Amino acid sequence: MPIIFTSLPAIPIIQSGDDLVSIILASLQQAGINLLDADILVLAQKIVSKAEGRLFNLAQVTSSEAAKQLAAATEKDPRLVELILRESRHVLRSRPGSIIVEHRLGFVCASAGIDHSNVQGEGEWVLLLPENPDASAQRIRAGLEEASGKRLGAMIIDSHGRAWRLGTVGVAIGLAGLPGLIDLRGQPDLFGYTLRITLIGAADELAAGASLVMGQAAEGTPVVHVRGFPYPLSDGSLQELLRPRESDLFR
Amino acid sequence: MPIIFTSLPAIPIIQSGDDLVSIILASLQQAGINLLDADILVLAQKIVSKAEGRLFNLAQVTSSEAAKQLAAATEKDPRLVELILRESRHVLRSRPGSIIVEHRLGFVCASAGIDHSNVQGEGEWVLLLPENPDASAQRIRAGLEEASGKRLGAMIIDSHGRAWRLGTVGVAIGLAGLPGLIDLRGQPDLFGYTLRITLIGAADELAAGASLVMGQAAEGTPVVHVRGFPYPLSDGSLQELLRPRESDLFR
Numbered sequence: 443m444p445i446i447f448t449s450l451p452a453i454p455i456i457q458s459g460d461d462l463v464s465i466i467l468a469s470l471q472q473a474g475i476n477l478l479d480a481d482i483l484v485l486a487q488k489i490v491s492k493a494e495g496r497l498f499n500l501a502q503v504t505s506s507e508a509a510k511q512l513a514a515a516t517e518k519d520p521r522l523v524e525l526i527l528r529e530s531r532h533v534l535r536s537r538p539g540s541i542i543v544e545h546r547l548g549f550v551c552a553s554a555g556i557d558h559s560n561v562q563g564e565g566e567w568v569l570l571l572p573e574n575p576d577a578s579a580q581r582i583r584a585g586l587e588e589a590s591g592k593r594l595g596a597m598i599i600d601s602h603g604r605a606w607r608l609g610t611v612g613v614a615i616g617l618a619g620l621p622g623l624i625d626l627r628g629q630p631d632l633f634g635y636t637l638r639i640t641l642i643g644a645a646d647e648l649a650a651g652a653s654l655v656m657g658q659a660a661e662g663t664p665v666v667h668v669r670g671f672p673y674p675l676s677d678g679s680l681q682e683l684l685r686p687r688e689s690d691l692f693r
Numbered sequence: 694m695p696i697i698f699t700s701l702p703a704i705p706i707i708q709s710g711d712d713l714v715s716i717i718l719a720s721l722q723q724a725g726i727n728l729l730d731a732d733i734l735v736l737a738q739k740i741v742s743k744a745e746g747r748l749f750n751l752a753q754v755t756s757s758e759a760a761k762q763l764a765a766a767t768e769k770d771p772r773l774v775e776l777i778l779r780e781s782r783h784v785l786r787s788r789p790g791s792i793i794v795e796h797r798l799g800f801v802c803a804s805a806g807i808d809h810s811n812v813q814g815e816g817e818w819v820l821l822l823p824e825n826p827d828a829s830a831q832r833i834r835a836g837l838e839e840a841s842g843k844r845l846g847a848m849i850i851d852s853h854g855r856a857w858r859l860g861t862v863g864v865a866i867g868l869a870g871l872p873g874l875i876d877l878r879g880q881p882d883l884f885g886y887t888l889r890i891t892l893i894g895a896a897d898e899l900a901a902g903a904s905l906v907m908g909q910a911a912e913g914t915p916v917v918h919v920r921g922f923p924y925p926l927s928d929g930s931l932q933e934l935l936r937p938r939e940s941d942l943f944r
Contacts, residue, residue: 643860
């Protein structure tokens, strides 16, 4: 069975307080898509963060000494660095132009996922990630399930840079109603050997595919409908996808 | 426009010397898929490696002193470690059960991508990655283009583990006729700001989506047809996707 990723049309510029469930339902209707059991909706973090009012005005941020020092070393705005530090557990690496942190949510990313672009308004506004993306995904999923009567998944994704390879890829930062990992441990291969690959990052593979149709430029389409996810839906969470620090050779 | 990933049916167990182009054409016909301009075929490295005869018998491998030492430290077969070292530029990290290397092709991966599973035959056979996956992709692309008269892309993927996150994801290890990266540098966002994300790992996002439909277990389907890749096809290569060592904070 194929997997089909469809970017939804006519998603307006999202403002704080907007009801994403209603907006997605209207867009699905416009696209002529009737939700079916096991469909998944993938949302760019940006619209979830905006709807949840995660905009901060740099003019109102007071930088700590630590933020000022890191800002000087990385040639960044000390107020932005202050927010990065507030959103992070600790800094893994830094150099001019780049601060790689372990986010308070547990994943590793640049600048704590704080976003300058596609943020509208007077002043110097930046956008922080949702407070709890798993919970955000669950709310959106519950709303869509209630409206459709179908069993659905919902996922919030961001674009992350990577060690070793160039180019960002979409990754899951919050999920509800679908598995993060698929565990094949113990299953035999075609010839009865043990499989080399035993844990598939299924949610992240889905995130990458959805990211591909979202685009990142002016024409970005921040919601993607997915039909044909090849694994049974089950209750997953971001936590599954996080490699425990003690088993990570690259911290 | 949607992206559609379709795993192709009835791909037989591949043997050394098999003609993958003919096999893919027959499978496309059986699936009722007529190739169109800008379609992309994604192949699991395993079938390309097998077709190219990249099977090695551990019984015929003599281990060096270095391989024996690393094998003892990582609790692996010294003959397998010998092959890993031969296929690698250097070892980044090792610990019991795990050897992370910079492969001779330039990417970072575990065990130099050498595979025990789904390898048939007497003795202790293992499968090495293709000699030159870009060239393999180009041969397959050229064959499919000649047969169809269409402008196509072809990509060879493998499943890689990652720093910081659990679960493997599909990544490109060879490509022909499609871009590795999409460069958005200098493009404005919706409100005229500079984009935060400027280099999209498009080939790797495509690889992850294709990997999702391939599966890894006994029912694996090693060829995926993709329609709707959202960027213009152009000549890409693995090299684009490799982060230069000197700009990598995580070596």
